[in-house]
Amino acid sequence: MSERKFNVAVAGATGAVGNQMIKCLEERNFPVKSIKLLASARSIGRKLTFRGESIPVEELKEDSFKGVEIALFSAGAGTSLKFAPMAYKDGCAVIDNSSGWRMDPEVPLVVPEVNPHAIAQYTKKGIIANPNCSTIQMVVPLVHIHKKYKIKRIVVSTYQSVSGTGKKAIDELFDQTRALINFLPVERKVYPHRIAFNCLPQIDVFLENDYTKEEMKMVNETRKILEDNSIGVTATTVRVPVFFGHSESINVETYEPIKASDVKDLLRNAPGIKLVDEPKKGLYPLAIDAAGQDLTLVGRIRQDESVPNGINMWIAADNIRKGAATNAVQIAEILGSKYL
Numbered sequence: 464m465s466e467r468k469f470n471v472a473v474a475g476a477t478g479a480v481g482n483q484m485i486k487c488l489e490e491r492n493f494p495v496k497s498i499k500l501l502a503s504a505r506s507i508g509r510k511l512t513f514r515g516e517s518i519p520v521e522e523l524k525e526d527s528f529k530g531v532e533i534a535l536f537s538a539g540a541g542t543s544l545k546f547a548p549m550a551y552k553d554g555c556a557v558i559d560n561s562s563g564w565r566m567d568p569e570v571p572l573v574v575p576e577v578n579p580h581a582i583a584q585y586t587k588k589g590i591i592a593n594p595n596c597s598t599i600q601m602v603v604p605l606v607h608i609h610k611k612y613k614i615k616r617i618v619v620s621t622y623q624s625v626s627g628t629g630k631k632a633i634d635e636l637f638d639q640t641r642a643l644i645n646f647l648p649v650e651r652k653v654y655p656h657r658i659a660f661n662c663l664p665q666i667d668v669f670l671e672n673d674y675t676k677e678e679m680k681m682v683n684e685t686r687k688i689l690e691d692n693s694i695g696v697t698a699t700t701v702r703v704p705v706f707f708g709h710s711e712s713i714n715v716e717t718y719e720p721i722k723a724s725d726v727k728d729l730l731r732n733a734p735g736i737k738l739v740d741e742p743k744k745g746l747y748p749l750a751i752d753a754a755g756q757d758l759t760l761v762g763r764i765r766q767d768e769s770v771p772n773g774i775n776m777w778i779a780a781d782n783i784r785k786g787a788a789t790n791a792v793q794i795a796e797i798l799g800s801k802y803l
């Protein structure tokens with residue numbers, strides 16, 4: 464990175480992802496000149512720490528971005544839709560973690576290991592969208608398979624942790640688990656059913672076609688990031704009682720002949736990936752190992768014996784880090800060093 468330093472803002476700084484964004488900026492030594500921490504009026508009076516300094520949280524307002532050069536947003540789609548254009552009007556580039564702008568044709572949707580070149584398009588609206596957490600970790604290995612074998616179809620089932628829903632959901636799993644093991648009544652506020660000791664085949668709302676919004680995000684975002692609308696994608700997204708780390712079972716069918724052993728070699732040294740694939744020794748990707756670090760763990764790579772050209776794999780990644788905050792800060796690094 465160049466020596467240039469940036470005035471940065473984090474919108475949604477008090478949330479699960481926003482908080483991790485602050486930590487990632489710190490951990491990755493992002494060249495921060497000044498930092499503004501923004502949230503709703505509810506958070507006025509709170510203080511958060513950046514590089515050992517206690518910084519008061521400010522209310523996100525129309526004029527919050529004056530003098531700011533890069534803003535990382537994770538405060539919900541409505542907030543992004545409203546405030547991101549205001550930020551750009553004040554000369555601030557926005558990296559947005561919400562779903563608000565992802566499918567806008569004038570907004571690049573970026574995973575740095577996959578399509579960093581798309582960042583150049585940010586000038587159209589001043590916004591770069593961070594994809595959905597489940598999509599990010601899936602395309603990190605699949606881009607290599609697509610480049611070498613051309614993907615025909617992806618069938619994915621997710622096992623998503625509650626942290627993806629935000630802080631209230633983390634509390635809900637904790638409280639329900641504690642209540643159940645103490646034979647106390649269970650309260651339910653965030654999810655439509657009990658999440659403790661259960662799996663919910665619903666993430667976000669149901670759409671006209673009976674898929675959930677999360678499932679269709681995986682379909683549409685994968686095609687946009689891999690820049691190929693011909694890829695067939697079908698998804699079942701499931702919330703599981705895990706605090707941090709999403710896991711996914713992925714079946715890929717390709718046009719070119721594909722061998723599991725070649726895929727292991729292809730992915731062994733690929734950027735952002737750690738191959739964990741010694742199943743007989745009990746070594747395969749686990750959410751508990753994925754949590755707290757930035758690599759996408761890939762394993763259980765094996766031939767799909769039911770089709771001529773297909774493989775199966777199991778992957779896990781930290782949904783708050785690589786699935787959100789780290790990916791956003793990686794984008795900021797490229798934006799800052801190449802485009803600002």
Ligand code: A2P
Pocket residue numbers: 474475476477478479480481501502503504505506523537538539542628629630631
């Ligand atoms: P606040 O803590 O003040 O409510 P999470 O996804 O973990 O629930 O976090 C959501 C983040 O988005 C929080 O920082 C929250 O701030 C922020 N947020 C939600 N709604 C707004 C809003 N209307 N304006 C600004 N920040 C918001």
